[in-house]
Amino acid sequence: MNNTTYMGLEIAMRGLYSAQRGMANVAHNVDNVNTPGYSRQMLVQTAAHPLLVANGTGMLGTGSDVIGVERVRDIYLNEKYWGEAQYYGEWSVKATIIEDMQTIYNEPSENGYTKIISDFFSALQTLSTNPSDLSVRAMVKEKAVSVAKYFNSVAKHFDLLQEDLNQMVNAKVEEINNLADQIRELNLQIYNVEVMGNKANDLRDKRDYLVDKLSKLVNINAYEVETGLKLPNGEKETRFVVTISGKALVDHNTVCHLKCESREQKLNEEDIDNLFDVSWEDGNKLNLKSGELKAYIDMRDGNDGLPGLNGENSPDCKGIPYYQRKMNEFVRTFAMALNEGIMDSDGDGVLDKTFGHVDGYTLNGTTPSGIRLFTMLNEYGEYMSSADFMAMAEKIGVQEGITYDPLTDEYDARLLRAYRNITARNFCISFDIENDPSENISASLAPGQAGNNENINNLLKIRHNTYLFMEGTPEDFIKTVVSSMGVDGQQYEQYLDVQEGIINQLENRRQSISGVSLNEEMVNLVKYQQIYGAAATIIRTFGEVLDILVNRLGI
Amino acid sequence: MKLKIQGRNYAPADREREYMRITNNMLINNMMLSLSDNLSRTQKYQTQLATGKKISLPSDDPIVAAKALKLRTDVAEIQQYKRNTDDATAWMDITEATMNQMTEVIHRLKELTNQAANGTNTPDELEKIKEEVSQLKKQMINLGNATYAGRYIFSGYKTDKKLLNDDGTFSIDIANSEQIRFEIGIGDDININVPGSDLFGSSVSETAGTKSKMIDTFDKVIDALENNPDQLTNLLADIDDDLNNLLRVRAGLGARMNRVELTANRLEDDNVNFTRLMSKNEDVDIAEAIMNLMNEENVYRASLATGARVIQPSLVDFLG
Numbered sequence: 001m002n003n004t005t006y007m008g009l010e011i012a013m014r015g016l017y018s019a020q021r022g023m024a025n026v027a028h029n030v031d032n033v034n035t036p037g038y039s040r041q042m043l044v045q046t047a048a049h050p051l052l053v054a055n056g057t058g059m060l061g062t063g064s065d066v067i068g069v070e071r072v073r074d075i076y077l078n079e080k081y082w083g084e085a086q087y088y089g090e091w092s093v094k095a096t097i098i099e100d101m102q103t104i105y106n107e108p109s110e111n112g113y114t115k116i117i118s119d120f121f122s123a124l125q126t127l128s129t130n131p132s133d134l135s136v137r138a139m140v141k142e143k144a145v146s147v148a149k150y151f152n153s154v155a156k157h158f159d160l161l162q163e164d165l166n167q168m169v170n171a172k173v174e175e176i177n178n179l180a181d182q183i184r185e186l187n188l189q190i191y192n193v194e195v196m197g198n199k200a201n202d203l204r205d206k207r208d209y210l211v212d213k214l215s216k217l218v219n220i221n222a223y224e225v226e227t228g229l230k231l232p233n234g235e236k237e238t239r240f241v242v243t244i245s246g247k248a249l250v251d252h253n254t255v256c257h258l259k260c261e262s263r264e265q266k267l268n269e270e271d272i273d274n275l276f277d278v279s280w281e282d283g284n285k286l287n288l289k290s291g292e293l294k295a296y297i298d299m300r301d302g303n304d305g306l307p308g309l310n311g312e313n314s315p316d317c318k319g320i321p322y323y324q325r326k327m328n329e330f331v332r333t334f335a336m337a338l339n340e341g342i343m344d345s346d347g348d349g350v351l352d353k354t355f356g357h358v359d360g361y362t363l364n365g366t367t368p369s370g371i372r373l374f375t376m377l378n379e380y381g382e383y384m385s386s387a388d389f390m391a392m393a394e395k396i397g398v399q400e401g402i403t404y405d406p407l408t409d410e411y412d413a414r415l416l417r418a419y420r421n422i423t424a425r426n427f428c429i430s431f432d433i434e435n436d437p438s439e440n441i442s443a444s445l446a447p448g449q450a451g452n453n454e455n456i457n458n459l460l461k462i463r464h465n466t467y468l469f470m471e472g473t474p475e476d477f478i479k480t481v482v483s484s485m486g487v488d489g490q491q492y493e494q495y496l497d498v499q500e501g502i503i504n505q506l507e508n509r510r511q512s513i514s515g516v517s518l519n520e521e522m523v524n525l526v527k528y529q530q531i532y533g534a535a536a537t538i539i540r541t542f543g544e545v546l547d548i549l550v551n552r553l554g555i
Numbered sequence: 556m557k558l559k560i561q562g563r564n565y566a567p568a569d570r571e572r573e574y575m576r577i578t579n580n581m582l583i584n585n586m587m588l589s590l591s592d593n594l595s596r597t598q599k600y601q602t603q604l605a606t607g608k609k610i611s612l613p614s615d616d617p618i619v620a621a622k623a624l625k626l627r628t629d630v631a632e633i634q635q636y637k638r639n640t641d642d643a644t645a646w647m648d649i650t651e652a653t654m655n656q657m658t659e660v661i662h663r664l665k666e667l668t669n670q671a672a673n674g675t676n677t678p679d680e681l682e683k684i685k686e687e688v689s690q691l692k693k694q695m696i697n698l699g700n701a702t703y704a705g706r707y708i709f710s711g712y713k714t715d716k717k718l719l720n721d722d723g724t725f726s727i728d729i730a731n732s733e734q735i736r737f738e739i740g741i742g743d744d745i746n747i748n749v750p751g752s753d754l755f756g757s758s759v760s761e762t763a764g765t766k767s768k769m770i771d772t773f774d775k776v777i778d779a780l781e782n783n784p785d786q787l788t789n790l791l792a793d794i795d796d797d798l799n800n801l802l803r804v805r806a807g808l809g810a811r812m813n814r815v816e817l818t819a820n821r822l823e824d825d826n827v828n829f830t831r832l833m834s835k836n837e838d839v840d841i842a843e844a845i846m847n848l849m850n851e852e853n854v855y856r857a858s859l860a861t862g863a864r865v866i867q868p869s870l871v872d873f874l875g
Contacts (some may be wrong), residue, residue: 033579102612108623109835120629125635129642132706132715211610237849246854278763444712451706451714453733457744475628483621486613493614515578522870 005549007062009541014033014063014536018045020064022528029516038208039071039514041201060492071201076511078208082215082222087288088503089216091496092296098489101323104157105482113478116150119143121463124224131223132363132450138387138402141437144373148428151331152299159272162320165300170260172217172293173278176249179214179259180242183207187240191252196235211242218244220289224230245287247280257281267301267308269325270423275459315526318488326481327424331374334474336419336426339372341452347467358386360442369442375430378420385431393418419440446465542554578868586851586862593855600848603839610837617794619836623649626833633826636739640819643737647812650708651747653701654805657754660691661801665794667691668776672787685780692773697721699755699767709751711735718751723770725751730760744813754804769797 025043038103043066046352050059066313122412127136128212184241186207188544211222230239239252249256260276267275278297279286288294301308302319314321337343339355362369375384397403397414404412444452465473471480556595611746613620634750670676670685699709699719701859706714711733720726752760755767772793779786 027792098614099612102614105613108608108610108620108627114624114627118628120799121634122631125639125738129639130704130706174860271801308779323722422676445711448718449712449733451710452712452733453735453750457736457738460738475624478619479628481623482613482624486615486617486620489612490617504584507584511578511581511584512576515576515580517576518869518871522874526874 005546007060008545009539011061011063012535012538012542014048015538016532017042018066019528019535020062022517023525025069026330026521026525026528030518033516035205035516037204037205038516039201040516041069041071041072044068066229068199069201069206070199072514073205073208074510077506077513078211079223079512081503081510082220084499084502084506085212085215086219088496088499089292090290090295091492091499093292094299095489095492095496096155096164097295097299098162098485098492100142100161101158102482102485102489104154104161105478105485106483113150113482114144114475116146117474119478120338121460124456124460127441127443128453128460129455131456134438137437137441140441141433144340144429144433146372147428151427153325153426154327158320158324158327159385159425162275162300163271165296165320166272167298168274169278169293169300172296172401173258173260173276175292176217177216177255179210180250180255180257181238183214184255185209186210187250187252187508190240195231195236195237195538196236197231205543207240208239214242216292218293219289220244220249220291245289247284247287256287260526263310265310267310267312268303268321268325269309270303270321270328271301275377294384312477318484324424330469330474330477331424331427332422333469334462335372335374335422335512336415337465337468338459339374340411340415342415343465344461344467345465351416353410355445355455355458357442357455357459359458360446361444361447361449361452362442363439363444363450364434365449369440371432371440371442372430373433373441374422374427376426376452377426383428383431383434389430390415396421460502468485568833574701577870579866582865584771586858589858590855590862591648593851593858597851599849600844600851601607603844604848606840607839607841608837609839623833623837626829626836630829630833633822633829637819637826638835639737640739640815640822643739643745643815644745644812646703646806646821647815649701649703651805651808651812653698653708654749654801656809657695657698658707658798658801658805660695661794661798662692662820664688664773664776664856665791665798668787668791668794671780671784672785674790681780681784686778688776689756690772692723692770692777693721696721696770699751699770709749711748711750711752719755719767723764723774725756725761725763729756732759739815740822743818744817745815746775747811747815749804749808754801769800772797832850 022043022045024155025041031039045066048065050061053060054522083319098402107114109115117187120140120143122138123136125500127133127140127202130136130266152301183504190200190203190207193203206537211220214220215222219515220242222240222242224240227237227239229237229536240250241248241252242250247256248254249258257280258278259281260278262274263277266273276295278288288297296444298315298317301321302317303321304323305316305317308314333343337356339357341354342351343354344350345352345354356375357368359368360371362371370386370390372389374381375386375389378384378388393412393414396417400417402414402417404414443456444450445458446452462468462474466476468474556639604610610616610619610623610640623629627668634826667684696719700717701708707717708714708720710716712727712735713727713729713733714735715725718726718729729752730748733748733750734754736744736746738744751767752758754771757759757768761767769862775793776787776790779790785869856875
């Protein structure tokens with residue numbers, strides 16, 4: 001090709017186009033400065049293909065060419081971010097939930113457990129100074145009711161929270177499935193665009209943004225795999241894969257959803273009914289390592305790693321079942337010690353039979369009363385009487401082959417089993433005490449002694465029995481439970497803080513590379529504007545040159 | 556804090572760029588984070604001031620929380636023990652006052668017996684003495700049936716039943732072992748009552764229907780006044796026995812009252828100390844919290860001011 005007359009105009013034209021595209025790109029970047037997940041785009045501009053001049057004087061430049069638009073993005077940072085976001089998701093959920101759990105105990109406060117239990121013992125103390133006073137007896141009953149109601153309410157709140165967390169598990173699974181579907185959709189769109197040799201910048205940003213979201217919910221790996229084929233433009237064909245613990249959630253155009261199914265058998269005996277098990281849609285077991293979904297499951301099911309009823313271990317985390325179990329342990333041990341006097345009283349790790357409420361005499365009783373202060377709600381939701389409780393123990397004894405021989409056994413082992421039926425949910429005062437506290441509270445250790453407070457004094461000893469629980473006295477027990485929850489909470493918040501720092505740093509690094517800088521865009525705008533102006537000047541100049549050629553030669 | 560992390564760690568990891576590219580959204584993000592950090596600290600001090608407590612959840616400071624629970628238990632217990640010592644003191648005060656009157660009654664009996672025994676009394680005078688001794692016996696029985704808040708104080712565990720019948724026999728079975736014990740400290744209890752058998756009887760346990768030894772002395776004096784005035788001198792020894800027994804029991808009670816009083820004083824001190832500890836552990840130092848709050852407020856204002864200056868302008872503002 002020769003150096004034609006109009007070539008200069010052509011070159012200047014290209015300059016105009018390049019500058020225009022540059023300005024359009026600036027506009028696109030500026031418009032998307034606040035679009036989440038957006039990466040700034042840059043023109044890929046080269047010198048246009050030069051002309052080989054026939055007379056051997058070299059190559060003639062033909063202006064500039066925009067050969068593509070690329071997003072500025074560091075894939076390594078993406079992967080870093082996806083690796084860290086799962087922990088951020090996990091700790092932010094756990095830190096929030098444990099805050100809720102702490103408010104359930106309502107400690108330290110003027111109306112939490114400590115207050116209620118010390119009121120109960122104070123009432124017993126007052127009764128011990130005045131065992132025959134009917135109003136004091138009524139007060140003891142009321143304080144006993146408060147103790148029972150406190151545990152009922154704690155258990156109820158834990159139940160409600162567990163139900164909420166179960167719903168959240170379901171919601172998170174749906175969110176994951178939804179994101180997986182969207183990613184699949186984008187995979188197809190991106191493929192369709194890129195198979196033609198273009199770069200699907202904005203669609204890729206969108207997909208990365210969805211993966212960002214997904215990476216908080218669940219531990220994922222996301223990467224492009226080469227298929228071994230080549231695209232028409234010569235680049236390698238790839239497909240985008242998102243895996244959870246090695247199993248593909250999205251593989252280019254296929255998705256394997258997660259599903260929630262109600263459990264047939266409870267994991268923990270403390271659980272409410274119908275909690276969801278999460279698994280792969282194709283029936284495979286889902287293996288979670290971190291993320292929000294795992295956090296919800298951990299807090300819902302966590303029983304300190306104890307083996308569950310269905311043979312699987314519960315999550316190694318102090319979640320709701322752990323605290324329910326602790327509350328159950330408390331009411332069972334406490335009720336058995338108060339009612340029966342069966343407890344470890346000397347620290348040898350073996351239960352002993354000492355005096356309990358059943359061994360006392362009622363106000364006008366002539367034999368040991370056999371009355372229990374605390375029992376449980378029966379199947380109709382009514383306070384169970386002491387006699388019914390004993391009948392239940394005997395029935396269990398027959399069913400499970402547990403026997404009791406008063407002559408050789410220190411205590412009735414059937415009762416031990418019966419107390420396992422008491423939970424913080426069904427814990428209540430006995431029907432006998434509810435019905436007639438004036439008569440049935442058994443303060444005395446001998447018949448017909450209205451001023452005998454010996455049995456009350458026996459019951460009061462339980463308060464300072466440091467062997468009652470592994471954690472110590474009744475009040476030590478709750479102190480330990482509450483402060484261990486506090487320590488966990490503090491730890492979760494610290495983890496969250498660290499993770500927030502990491503995520504924030506990564507986000508900043510991503511922004512540093514991919515974020516739109518208005519200053520930069522303005523500089524580019526001015527640059528392109530100047531180029532546009534310069535190219536226009538060149539056109540005018542060529543116009544004038546042509547004017548000379550066409551009009552002034554006087555042909 | 557978070558700004559520092561990002562500034563410090565960026566450079567070594569990045570080999571190609573010599574400076575960090577700072578974009579508008581980074582500035583905004585960082586500023587938002589710092590502002591929310593500031594605000595959450597401000598809120599912490601505000602909550603402290605509003606509630607007067609250092610912590611509102613155990614996780615704020617588990618150690619303070621655990622201590623708070625322990626101290627609450629301690630304070631509640633101390634207060635209950637204080638109430639118990641108050642009750643014990645009241646019961647023992649009544650017992651002591653009653654026994655004081657008993658002592659006077661026996662002194663009077665001794666005086667009258669002495670008077671009657673010196674042999675110069677007319678039958679009329681002896682009759683009058685006898686009359687007074689009968690009254691003293693009745694009074695002694697009444698004192699033996701003294702009550703505190705409706706409870707018979709000498710009836711051992713059977714506080715709902717009186718100790719003595721009008722004829723001076725025991726109306727109930729009673730034993731010295733019927734000691735009513737009040738807890739006045741952890742593992743520390745004290746018996747607050749004087750069982751009637753110890754005071755009126757002659758052995759460690761008495762059965763209903765037997766005659767009280769002390770009242771029997773009264774009856775012997777009356778009988779002697781009536782039938783055999785010569786015996787009166789011999790009876791003075793019996794009266795002294797009764798008096799000594801009474802004084803012995805009173806001394807025992809006095810020692811116990813002393814212990815209760817000491818305990819009550821110690822509990823009073825403990826109450827003050829533990830309440831102070833409790834407050835020191837969980838109550839907020841108002842001056843410090845206000846200072847912290849003001850400080851946070853200043854930081855907050857400063858970051859708002861710098862934020863406003865940094866975020867707004869860009870080259871956009873200066874073109875054209």
